[in-house]
Amino acid sequence: MKSNSLFKGSLNTIILTLLKQNDRMYGYEITQKVKEMTSSDLIITEGALYPALHKLEGDGLLTVSIEKVGNRNRKYYQLTENGKTETVNRLNDLKDFIEQMQLILNTKLATQ
Amino acid sequence: MKSNSLFKGSLNTIILTLLKQNDRMYGYEITQKVKEMTSSDLIITEGALYPALHKLEGDGLLTVSIEKVGNRNRKYYQLTENGKTETVNRLNDLKDFIEQMQLILNTKLATQ
DNA sequence: CAAATATACCTAAAACTCTTAGGTATCAAA
DNA sequence: TTTGATACCTAAGAGTTTTAGGTATATTTG
Numbered sequence: 001m002k003s004n005s006l007f008k009g010s011l012n013t014i015i016l017t018l019l020k021q022n023d024r025m026y027g028y029e030i031t032q033k034v035k036e037m038t039s040s041d042l043i044i045t046e047g048a049l050y051p052a053l054h055k056l057e058g059d060g061l062l063t064v065s066i067e068k069v070g071n072r073n074r075k076y077y078q079l080t081e082n083g084k085t086e087t088v089n090r091l092n093d094l095k096d097f098i099e100q101m102q103l104i105l106n107t108k109l110a111t112q
Numbered sequence: 113m114k115s116n117s118l119f120k121g122s123l124n125t126i127i128l129t130l131l132k133q134n135d136r137m138y139g140y141e142i143t144q145k146v147k148e149m150t151s152s153d154l155i156i157t158e159g160a161l162y163p164a165l166h167k168l169e170g171d172g173l174l175t176v177s178i179e180k181v182g183n184r185n186r187k188y189y190q191l192t193e194n195g196k197t198e199t200v201n202r203l204n205d206l207k208d209f210i211e212q213m214q215l216i217l218n219t220k221l222a223t224q
Numbered sequence: 225c226a227a228a229t230a231t232a233c234c235t236a237a238a239a240c241t242c243t244t245a246g247g248t249a250t251c252a253a254a
Numbered sequence: 255t256t257t258g259a260t261a262c263c264t265a266a267g268a269g270t271t272t273t274a275g276g277t278a279t280a281t282t283t284g
Contacts, residue, residue, distance in 0.1 A: 007119040007120045008119045008270075008271080014216055017217050037216050041208070045244085046261090050263060071251085072251080074262090094213065097119055101206065104154070105203070105206075106133065138232080140233080159271075160270075163271090181232095184278080184280080
């Protein structure tokens with residue numbers, strides 16, 4: 001099918017945008033959501049996700065709150081104000097990237 | 113403006129597609145072409161380009177022919193048959209990536 | 225004409241991101 | 255009771271790009 005690898009930087013954009021859409025989510029939920037939305041075409045590995053979440057938190061773009069569900073801890077992540085700003089920036093970067101690729105490749109890359 | 117970084121894997125796709133469009137090009141020419149086409153928004157650094165060209169050659173996707181211009185050597189690169197096939201694959205991967213991102217981000221990323 | 229800029233190739237260290245391959249533990253279903 | 259799902263995590267390695275050099279010829283500019 002396709003190389004199931006992400007493009008550089010797209011993971012952070014995915015995380016930030018999902019949190020913008022859903023207010024708060026926990027890590028495992030993000031992996032399942034992406035899997036579901038792309039019909040299992042895109043798999044976010046946990047080895048990539050958790051370090052990315054920790055870095056976004058360290059950069060002040062996310063905050064965490066731990067919630068006990070049954071006997072297990074869930075870590076819910078939420079956008080900070082900086083996080084909301086950065087989400088807009090990342091989306092603009094992605095749009096710029098696609099526009100640049102269209103210029104170079106001389107091709108419409110996205111349908112409609 | 114924007115983070116002037118490429119997205120992972122996009123450099124190879126750019127190289128291959130430019131060679132498909134222009135039959136043969138040399139390294140420096142590729143950097144200038146991309147700069148010109150994107151109004152200096154996207155800069156291909158030589159530190160990324162030359163190793164990428166060597167790898168594509170090693171993988172059998174490109175062939176080289178050296179041409180003396182004045183007193184300097186230019187290395188012209190050209191797609192092999194495998195290279196032509198791989199170019200189509202890379203373009204399809206990029207289109208798939210954009211479609212997946214549109215699904216996840218719930219946004220039209222490319223105009224038209 | 226000298227010095228700066230452009231052309232044209234190159235490499236190596238470091239940074240960064242993601243994959244692979246583990247690990248722990250709880251909970252539900254077979 | 256054992257498998258699979260849920261839920262977190264880390265570390266080694268692979269791969270790509272940036273940064274920061276290096277060499278040399280050709281052209282432009284002050």
